[in-house]
Amino acid sequence: QKEVEQDPGPLSVPEGAIVSLNCTYSNSAFQYFMWYRQYSRKGPELLMYTYSSGNKEDGRFTAQVDKSSKYISLFIRDSQPSDSATYLCAMSDGSYIPTFGRGTSLIVHP
């Protein structure tokens, strides 16, 4: 079992839908959680960075961490075609090596 599990998709939704992207993990030492967006042939860009449990909101994006269930989520409200990309979760136990999920491919169709 990998330390971080992420469904590769693709996840296809209509424009305007609420999107839920998720990762599960097994290492209870993880306490820093990140979400990245990666467009085709580009480097990943940081969307959200959270520490420990709880929610964090930034515009249309909400990151949620449930440490008791070892489960993190990224919600995208009012999804747009420009949100079509691969979304990677990442986690750290405070070391120098973050652990990445494989990424979920999201397609938002008009």
Added chain:
Amino acid sequence: DGGITQSPKYLFRKEGQNVTLSCEQNLNHDAMYWYRQDPGQGLRLIYYSQIVNDFQKGDIAEGYSVSREKKESFPLTVTSAQKNPTAFYLCASLRDRGTEAFFGQGTRLTVV
């Protein structure tokens, strides 16, 4: 603007040749990383460096080499010993342990 610059964006090389990928950062970050990304496989760590003149192997270091002579620079050499070098290579940096990673725009290496 601070960031990570990878060059070139696309690179073509003949089989059996060594090739060096450039990575420069002006974020004043101590730690730098090289990842390889293949379709469906996510990010795989090749090498990382926490400080100048020191670096460690990641999960797939065979056939690669690095140097860290300056804080700003972390070049990756793909040697002829790397059996399947065609891939998308990403450089990243961290300010400190546990902090968020920042990535360059990647280099697509194609070996023919």
